[in-house]
Amino acid sequence: MSKPMLSVAGVKTQYGKIIALHGVDLDVNEGEIVTLIGANGAGKSTLMMTICGTPRASEGRILFEGRDITHMPTHEIMRLKIAQSPEGRRIFPRMTVYENLQMGAAMDDYAHFEGDLERMFDMFPRLKERLHQRGGTLSGGEQQMLAIARALMSRPRLLLLDEPSLGLAPLVVRQIFDVIRELNAIEGLTVFLVEQNAYHALKLAHRGYVLVNGSITMAGTGRELLESPEVKAAYLEGGA
Amino acid sequence: MHEATAAASSGLLARALKDAAASAAITALLLVPLVGMHATEGPSGALVLKYRFGLVAIFALLVGGLRLGLHLTVWRGDSARGAAPRFPALARLAGPAGDAAKPVFFAVLLLYPLLAVLGSGGLGPSRYWIDLGIYILTYVMLGWGLNIVVGLAGLLDLGYVAFYAVGAYTFALLAGSVPISDFFAGTLGADFWRLWSFWVCLPLSGLLAALWGVILGFPVLRLRGDYLAIVTLAFGEIIRLVLINWVDLTNGGAGIASIPPISFFGIPFSSGEGGFANLFGLEFNPMHRNIFLYFVILALAALTAVATIRLRRMPVGRAWEALREDEIACRSLGINTTLTKLTAFSIGAMFGGFAGAFFAVRIRFVSPESFTFMESAVILAIVVLGGMGSQIGVAVSAILLIGGMEMLRNLTFLKDPWLFGPDFDPSLYRMLIFGFAMVAVMAWRPRGLVSSRLATIFLKERKKVSGDLVREGHG
Ligand SMILES: Nc1ncnc2c1ncn2[C@@H]1O[C@H](COP(=O)(O)OP(=O)(O)OP(=O)(O)O)[C@@H](O)[C@H]1O
Ligand SMILES: [Mg+2]
Numbered sequence: 001m002s003k004p005m006l007s008v009a010g011v012k013t014q015y016g017k018i019i020a021l022h023g024v025d026l027d028v029n030e031g032e033i034v035t036l037i038g039a040n041g042a043g044k045s046t047l048m049m050t051i052c053g054t055p056r057a058s059e060g061r062i063l064f065e066g067r068d069i070t071h072m073p074t075h076e077i078m079r080l081k082i083a084q085s086p087e088g089r090r091i092f093p094r095m096t097v098y099e100n101l102q103m104g105a106a107m108d109d110y111a112h113f114e115g116d117l118e119r120m121f122d123m124f125p126r127l128k129e130r131l132h133q134r135g136g137t138l139s140g141g142e143q144q145m146l147a148i149a150r151a152l153m154s155r156p157r158l159l160l161l162d163e164p165s166l167g168l169a170p171l172v173v174r175q176i177f178d179v180i181r182e183l184n185a186i187e188g189l190t191v192f193l194v195e196q197n198a199y200h201a202l203k204l205a206h207r208g209y210v211l212v213n214g215s216i217t218m219a220g221t222g223r224e225l226l227e228s229p230e231v232k233a234a235y236l237e238g239g240a
Numbered sequence: 241m242h243e244a245t246a247a248a249s250s251g252l253l254a255r256a257l258k259d260a261a262a263s264a265a266i267t268a269l270l271l272v273p274l275v276g277m278h279a280t281e282g283p284s285g286a287l288v289l290k291y292r293f294g295l296v297a298i299f300a301l302l303v304g305g306l307r308l309g310l311h312l313t314v315w316r317g318d319s320a321r322g323a324a325p326r327f328p329a330l331a332r333l334a335g336p337a338g339d340a341a342k343p344v345f346f347a348v349l350l351l352y353p354l355l356a357v358l359g360s361g362g363l364g365p366s367r368y369w370i371d372l373g374i375y376i377l378t379y380v381m382l383g384w385g386l387n388i389v390v391g392l393a394g395l396l397d398l399g400y401v402a403f404y405a406v407g408a409y410t411f412a413l414l415a416g417s418v419p420i421s422d423f424f425a426g427t428l429g430a431d432f433w434r435l436w437s438f439w440v441c442l443p444l445s446g447l448l449a450a451l452w453g454v455i456l457g458f459p460v461l462r463l464r465g466d467y468l469a470i471v472t473l474a475f476g477e478i479i480r481l482v483l484i485n486w487v488d489l490t491n492g493g494a495g496i497a498s499i500p501p502i503s504f505f506g507i508p509f510s511s512g513e514g515g516f517a518n519l520f521g522l523e524f525n526p527m528h529r530n531i532f533l534y535f536v537i538l539a540l541a542a543l544t545a546v547a548t549i550r551l552r553r554m555p556v557g558r559a560w561e562a563l564r565e566d567e568i569a570c571r572s573l574g575i576n577t578t579l580t581k582l583t584a585f586s587i588g589a590m591f592g593g594f595a596g597a598f599f600a601v602r603i604r605f606v607s608p609e610s611f612t613f614m615e616s617a618v619i620l621a622i623v624v625l626g627g628m629g630s631q632i633g634v635a636v637s638a639i640l641l642i643g644g645m646e647m648l649r650n651l652t653f654l655k656d657p658w659l660f661g662p663d664f665d666p667s668l669y670r671m672l673i674f675g676f677a678m679v680a681v682m683a684w685r686p687r688g689l690v691s692s693r694l695a696t697i698f699l700k701e702r703k704k705v706s707g708d709l710v711r712e713g714h715g
Contacts, residue, residue: 052571052572054568054571073576074571074572075571075574075575075576075577076574078571078572078573078574079574083572083573084572086568086569086572090566090568090569090572091566091569092561092562092565092566092569093565093566094561094564094565095561095562095565099558102558103558103559103562103570103573103575104573106555106558106559106573106574106575107573107574107575150573151572154573154574
């Protein structure tokens with residue numbers, strides 16, 4: 001097998017004395033959708049942020065395309081064709097949709113800006129309608145679309161998504177997951193998806209990991225995890 | 241339906257009037273002993289009681305009127321606070337309609353000295369107005385400089401005056417330095433340094449202030465909001481204390497007075513042969529220099545404005561605005577937040593340094609007293625009142641605040657013996673009025689005078705992003 005695109009090996013992350021991650025191992029191969037599921041406070045967001053360099057891993061190594069990024073400054077990591085839609089969306093509320101998208105392309109020198117903008121409008125027609133509206137006045141779903149589109153504007157090879165379905169209506173969740181699937185199938189984008197919505201995430205993903213209290217307890221293909229009794233009991237109860 | 245609203249509004253009016261009358265009465269009662277009776281030393285040295293009931297009446301009316309006004313506007317309940325801007329004319333200044341007003345605005349600025357001379361009837365009498373223009377423009381420039389740090393990058397800087405001081409002292413020390421003057425006397429002529437020092441030192445002052453901006457920037461990069469404000473406040477005070485105590489260099493509290501005057505690009509504003517008036521065939525008048533100073537500060541302020549507009553459209557300017565909104569998101573987009581903050585600090589500081597050099601060459605005397613925290617507070621107030629980030633708003637609020645405080649001096653009718661008496665100096669109350677103005681503006685327009693901002697880049701048409709319609713939500 002070829003080397004993974006992103007490889008997290010024995011990563012431990014602490015907030016002061018609190019240990020949030022106890023040596024996590026995880027791989028994301030090129031062209032895959034990999035999901036990470038887990039309960040509130042399991043450390044999912046911490047893992048994603050550690051990949052991006054804030055907070056720093058106190059032990060272990062993180063490789064992206066064979067390069068050690070464990071100690072790289074965050075802004076340099078994010079220029080390596082990794083893009084992130086952080087937890088809580090974090091769009092720029094006082095900037096317009098257009099300006100938000102521009103910020104996404106800032107590190108790409110706007111070389112492909114116009115074309116990429118059109119691509120985003122194809123994917124999320126709502127954004128085109130709202131182009132000159134302030135980000136903060138968008139609905140939650142629109143903000144999520146904007147957060148994903150903004151991340152995509154930097155033309156990433158690896159997209160990190162933290163709970164894109166948070167607080168959205170089922171129909172909008174479906175729409176966003178469809179876009180992720182298309183991006184992966186058509187453009188070959190590699191996606192690392194952190195989700196609470198385990199059912200949808202596991203159905204979408206090629207592979208998945210389960211994080212419990214800062215440790216990976218299970219790994220497998222999406223289907224395997226969906227069918228595993230432990231996952232069913234802990235994350236899919238009454239779900240769908 | 242109509243009757244109901246009419247009844248409601250007449251009820252409102254009645255209630256407001258009643259409340260206003262009650263407040264006025266209470267104020268009057270309280271103030272009769274406090275203000276209405278005034279004990280002064282009589283001619284024989286004994287205490288004499290004076291009555292000032294006129295003053296009491298004025299205060300009572302002021303309080304009553306203010307409360308009435310507040311009842312009918314601000315306290316009217318949320319229904320009255322519609323989306324429509326209260327000062328449409330001001331809001332329009334920032335919009336496309338402002339484009340037509342801008343040439344007029346610039347024309348007025350350019351012609352201001354002429355208008356002042358014509359209006360006051362001669363060069364000599366125009367001095368007050370020209371100096372006032374210079375004074376206001378200095379604050380416009382300082383406001384625009386601080387606007388980069390506070391308004392655009394969202395970094396609350398309470399020590400901006402430090403950079404103003406660095407600029408002023410850099411200029412004063414270099415321009416007044418005897419060794420430098422002697423050095424150039426040997427190579428470029430005896431008068432070189434006296435005539436050219438401003439033009440050589442102006443960029444140096446800006447650069448040095450920018451350097452100090454970086455020096456301040458480094459330790460405070462991790463801080464935000466209140467913490468940043470406190471550290472910058474301390475920085476401003478430290479600079480002032482250093483200026484007071486480093487007597488060998490700065491001459492301490494006595495200040496530096498040997499600053500050469502500004503020249504017309506090497507031509508002195510002197511009366512004799514080779515002076516400005518002589519060369520241009522004019523009759524000598526000291527006002528020539530003041531008018532020239534007016535145009536220098538106008539050019540410096542314009543430079544600040546143009547640079548800011550340019551920077552806002554460049555990646556670094558957009559990164560500033562993004563930084564103000566969300567630092568974590570900025571980092572996740574690959575923006576180097578450290579560098580972005582440093583550039584905001586240093587560029588803002590640079591313009592403060594330019595303004596400081598100008599201040600020094602205008603007054604020709606610098607002392608630590610000119611650089612107190614009060615200055616920082618006034619500049620910050622200008623930025624906040626103007627609507628953070630809005631250049632036209634900052635200019636308007638500088639004109640209103642600085643010009644308004646100056647105008648207080650002209651309220652001579654208050655010296656009427658029936659009111660405050662001849663010893664009364666209205667300008668002593670300027671801080672009080674300043675505070676009132678702040679509270680009033682913030683009550684009426686919580687986002688500042690001009691609260692809408694234009695999107696920096698337009699796709700096809702200009703769309704105004706109205707501040708009044710924004711509900712800041714994250715969900
Ligand atoms: N900045 C911080 N300082 C201290 N502790 C933190 C910090 N951020 C997260 N934690 C702690 O680390 C643990 C993991 O948090 P994390 O945000 O990674 O959880 P999560 O799996 O993303 O949860 P959720 O699904 O609710 O978003 C939690 O116990 C949390 O309290
Ligand atoms: Mg989380």
